[in-house]
Amino acid sequence: MFQQPKIVTTLQGYDGLQLRADILAGITVAMLAIPLSLAIAIASGVPPGSSLVTAVVAGILISALGGSRVQIGGPTGAFIVVVAGVVATKGIDGLVAATFLAGLLLVLAGVLRAGRLMELVPEAVINGFTIGIAAIIATSQLKDLLGLHPAHDPADLLEKVPALWAARGTLSPSALFVGATTAALIVGLRRIAPRWPGLIVAMALGSALAAVVPGVETLGDRFGALPSGLPVPRLPDLSAGRVWDLLPSALVIAFLAGIESLLSATVADRLIRGKHRPDAELVAQGVANLGSALFGGLPATGAIARTATNVRAGGRTPVAGIVHAIVVLVVMMLAAPLAGHLAMPALAALLIVTAWNMSEPHKWRGYAKEGWAALLLLVTTLVLTVAVDLTVAIGTGIVLGLALRRLGPGSGAASGDQPASR
Numbered sequence: 316m317f318q319q320p321k322i323v324t325t326l327q328g329y330d331g332l333q334l335r336a337d338i339l340a341g342i343t344v345a346m347l348a349i350p351l352s353l354a355i356a357i358a359s360g361v362p363p364g365s366s367l368v369t370a371v372v373a374g375i376l377i378s379a380l381g382g383s384r385v386q387i388g389g390p391t392g393a394f395i396v397v398v399a400g401v402v403a404t405k406g407i408d409g410l411v412a413a414t415f416l417a418g419l420l421l422v423l424a425g426v427l428r429a430g431r432l433m434e435l436v437p438e439a440v441i442n443g444f445t446i447g448i449a450a451i452i453a454t455s456q457l458k459d460l461l462g463l464h465p466a467h468d469p470a471d472l473l474e475k476v477p478a479l480w481a482a483r484g485t486l487s488p489s490a491l492f493v494g495a496t497t498a499a500l501i502v503g504l505r506r507i508a509p510r511w512p513g514l515i516v517a518m519a520l521g522s523a524l525a526a527v528v529p530g531v532e533t534l535g536d537r538f539g540a541l542p543s544g545l546p547v548p549r550l551p552d553l554s555a556g557r558v559w560d561l562l563p564s565a566l567v568i569a570f571l572a573g574i575e576s577l578l579s580a581t582v583a584d585r586l587i588r589g590k591h592r593p594d595a596e597l598v599a600q601g602v603a604n605l606g607s608a609l610f611g612g613l614p615a616t617g618a619i620a621r622t623a624t625n626v627r628a629g630g631r632t633p634v635a636g637i638v639h640a641i642v643v644l645v646v647m648m649l650a651a652p653l654a655g656h657l658a659m660p661a662l663a664a665l666l667i668v669t670a671w672n673m674s675e676p677h678k679w680r681g682y683a684k685e686g687w688a689a690l691l692l693l694v695t696t697l698v699l700t701v702a703v704d705l706t707v708a709i710g711t712g713i714v715l716g717l718a719l720r721r722l723g724p725g726s727g728a729a730s731g732d733q734p735a736s737r
Contacts, residue, residue, distance in 0.1 A: 318595035320380045325632040333631060340630030341638025344387055344621050346512040348374075348643055351621075351669065353534065353654065354662040355390045356613065358455055359398035361407060363534060363654075364542040364647075365612050366390045371545065371644045373603035373615030378636025381599035382430075382592030383580040387621040387636050388603055390613045392669050393575050394568070396451050396705055398613060401564045403470055407611075409561060412551035415608035416558060416565035421572060421601030430593025433577045437720075439692035440712035441574065442675075442682065446693075447700025447708065449674035452666055454479075459663035460494040462487025462531070472701050489528045494660030497521030501668050509627075518661055525658035534662070535655025543651045545644070548609040567706050568604070572616040576600045579617035586626045620672070688719040 348370050356366035370389040377388030401410045424430075451472050457479055458468060465482035469475050497517055504513030525531035534541075580591035596617070603615050625635050682693055692712055699708035 318592040321384050322633040336629040337635040340628035340635040343628040344625045344639040345642035346515045350518045354666045358395045360402045368610050369607045369612035371640045373607045374640030376603040378633040382595030385583045386617045387625050391618045394614045411608050413561040413564040414614045417568035418601045418604030420569040425594045425597030428594050437716035439689040440696050443693040443696025444700045446674045447697045449670040453670040456663035456666045459659045462490025489530045490660040493525045494664040497661040498664035521661035522658040532659045534657045541651040568614045572600050576617035579619040579622050
């Protein structure tokens with residue numbers, strides 16, 4: 316039997332007190348989602364407005380149709396590497412079409428009740444490609460953080476590092492000062508006042524600093540004005556040849572969206588002592604990616620940091636996620652010109668801090684204690700993510716994990732349990 320969306324059951328007995336809590340939580344999450352979505356789009360090589368469109372369209376659909384009480388959906392850092400790769404080889408139109416196909420695959424996976432199959436992916440593989448993605452994201456932001464002007468800016472990390480080093484003479488002290496100050500504010504405010512919208516405060520102060528420090532590039536300088544509303548929906552090119560060409564990219568997007576959303580829902584379960592419905596969650600992720608693609612948006616999934624923020628802010632039903640998406644839309648309509656003043660080094664600092672948190676450094680020491688097989692899986696997946704690409708890394712990691720699983724539980728690679736705090 317098909318699993319019902321959580322909103323159907325959570326609205327039974329819904330009262331004004333919970334509505335107030337959900338509205339406040341939704342507003343809080345939106346204040347986190349707006350600058351983070353812009354930074355993700357820039358790092359992915361797509362127009363910044365497309366990420367806000369994703370936060371609105373996918374955010375509403377994931378909350379309205381999903382299998383988690385508190386899941387917040389939208390663009391996430393995990394997709395930066397995939398999106399940048401697809402855009403570089405297939406263009407933005409190719410990305411939109413691949414996202415649409417991934418949506419269809421996710422809906423099919425949910426209908427076929429494949430939600431539990433995601434748990435078979437070894438935790439070491441997830442940790443490996445997450446650390447690899449974090450390294451790629453952080454490296455990609457060094458150019459803007461330092462104000463460098465390299466002769467060429469390759470996407471591959473192993474080529475990017477020498478290119479950035481060759482451009483070290485173009486370092487801008489002003490950009491570094493703004494970026495370092497913003498990063499310090501993000502980290503400091505999170506520790507000192509975790510209930511404040513510290514991200515917004517840090518970005519505002521960092522960008523205000525850029526206005527008085529000469530030579531610091533802003534979002535508006537590079538990309539022009541942001542859209543002040545949603546575009547007209549349009550069906551992407553889905554001709555047979557196009558579908559066949561984009562299918563590998565669509566499979567990676569669908570896999571990442573499924574894994575990330577179910578990880579986020581699992582973490583949320585532990586925070587609220589609840590239980591999500593995995594198949595309903597996959598269907599919702601699929602519909603959300605279909606919707607995002609129709610409006611020219613990015614791939615979407617459950618966002619772990621935003622979901623945790625929602626829980627901490629008091630959100631307990633999908634209404635909070637819907638409010639978050641509506642608030643993002645209202646900000647787009649009323650305050651889009653203000654976003655143009657955001658400093659590029661400040662956005663780079665935000666993504667570097669996000670990448671550091673993604674990698675979960677507090678767990679690194681523990682990985683060595685999980686057994687030789689788990690460590691081999693993690694390192695293999697990490698190296699392939701950085702040196703080759705995510706598709707090869709994930710495929711190799713899963714196949715190697717299945718082979719090691721046959722060695723028995725003593726190998727340390729048999730666990731399919733998902734991490735509790737990602």
